[in-house]
Amino acid sequence: MRRSSLLLFLLFSLCAVGLTQGPGPGPVPTTKVLAIGEITHPLTPEERATIMPHEVPDTVQLYLDGKIDQWWFRQDGKGVVFLMNVTSVEEAHALLEKLPLGQAHLMSFTLMPLGPLAPLRVLLKPAK
Numbered sequence: 244m245r246r247s248s249l250l251l252f253l254l255f256s257l258c259a260v261g262l263t264q265g266p267g268p269g270p271v272p273t274t275k276v277l278a279i280g281e282i283t284h285p286l287t288p289e290e291r292a293t294i295m296p297h298e299v300p301d302t303v304q305l306y307l308d309g310k311i312d313q314w315w316f317r318q319d320g321k322g323v324v325f326l327m328n329v330t331s332v333e334e335a336h337a338l339l340e341k342l343p344l345g346q347a348h349l350m351s352f353t354l355m356p357l358g359p360l361a362p363l364r365v366l367l368k369p370a371k
Contacts, residue, residue: 271358276335280322
């Protein structure tokens, strides 16, 4: 508990230092996209029977293609969460819209670009 509290304090301190020191050397690249999916309305038995036999293999194919790194089922039962190996929100959106639930407008995604923890730069010594 003490170690995790210290880690959280350090991360918040680094973020605060990074924000107060003005612009840094530039933005960090997007290396992943977090995609939080939500079913737009409950699927009817007919929609489930028609769409899901295609949704699952198409999603597995994105995983096998290296586009989905990790995936989870939301505990509230409203959808899925993917950690995607893409470098833009636009690429993630295009891939997710091609899935059967996306084509049927039955799932929407909130997409969040992720990148390296930029405030860690303050811990590095300046280049010589």
